[in-house]
Amino acid sequence: MKDLNKYLRDQRRRAPKPPKQFEELEASTLFCSKCKKAVPVRKKLLLTLPEGDKYDYLCTECGSPIGSKISKEDIPIQFITK
Numbered sequence: 177m178k179d180l181n182k183y184l185r186d187q188r189r190r191a192p193k194p195p196k197q198f199e200e201l202e203a204s205t206l207f208c209s210k211c212k213k214a215v216p217v218r219k220k221l222l223l224t225l226p227e228g229d230k231y232d233y234l235c236t237e238c239g240s241p242i243g244s245k246i247s248k249e250d251i252p253i254q255f256i257t258k
């Protein structure tokens with residue numbers, strides 16, 4: 177029984193986040209300095225920071241990054257004590 181409890185605890189710790197069902201659909205356009213026009217952008221998760229997920233916006237035409245934002249919606253509501 178002891179082992180089973182340990183197994184369950186490990187399972188829970190390893191459980192991945194549920195996959196996102198809804199991609200943020202932002203029909204946004206930004207000005208690309210390379211294309212010299214407003215272009216539709218592709219959102220790409222760059223890295224996960226303590227304050228939120230950082231996204232890069234890439235030009236869909238030339239692929240260069242033209243913006244970024246930090247999305248805070250995924251922050252779990254909890255207090256982290258160090």
Ligand SMILES: [Zn+2]
Pocket residue numbers: 208209210211212215235236237238239240
């Ligand atoms: Zn471009």
